[in-house]
Amino acid sequence: MNDQDTPSKRRRREHSPMFKRELVARSLVPGASVAAVALQAGINSNLLFAWRRMHLSTQEQPQTPAPPQPSPMLLPVTIEAAPVAPCPSPTAAAPRQPGGTIEIDVGGARVRLRGAVDEASVRHVLQTLKALA
Structure with missing residues (x-):
């Protein structure tokens, strides 16, 4: 074929x-x-x-030279020890005075508060008892 x-x-x-x-x-x-x-x-x-x-x-491509790239410059580094401020020594907490006991009878309930008690806590407890009575 x-x-x-x-x-x-x-x-x-x-x-x-x-x-x-x-x-x-x-x-x-x-x-x-x-x-x-x-x-x-x-x-x-x-x-x-x-x-x-x-x-x-x-095709001939015109070879334009690339602009010269500046080389990375390494600079000298001097590390100086910074003056260190002395750390304040922890102050000893003020010694707690031995607390006493507060007993309050309100509306058939007795509340005992022992140790150091702040005013806000006492006020809160008393308001709660008053609301329940």
Whole structure:
């Protein structure tokens, strides 16, 4: 069988370098659509993108040297001991005086308060008992 006899065997189309250059140039025009250029030429846009990549890679890119970056500079550091203020020694808590006992009879109830008792606590207890009576 010949290659021409079998319809399933397709030959790859070969495009001339001039055709490729023309399409690449048209696709590189600012505002041009690569897909539209490829469609007008009857080729796949992926093929035109590949030609563009090849064209752009062979173009000489002007090598502008990068501005020199300043190298990091290390500065000497001197650590000085800061004067430490002496910590105040904990003051001993004022010794508690031995507390006595307070007994209160209110409304048939007897309340005994032992030790140091503050005024607010006594007031609270008395108000509660008064409310319950």
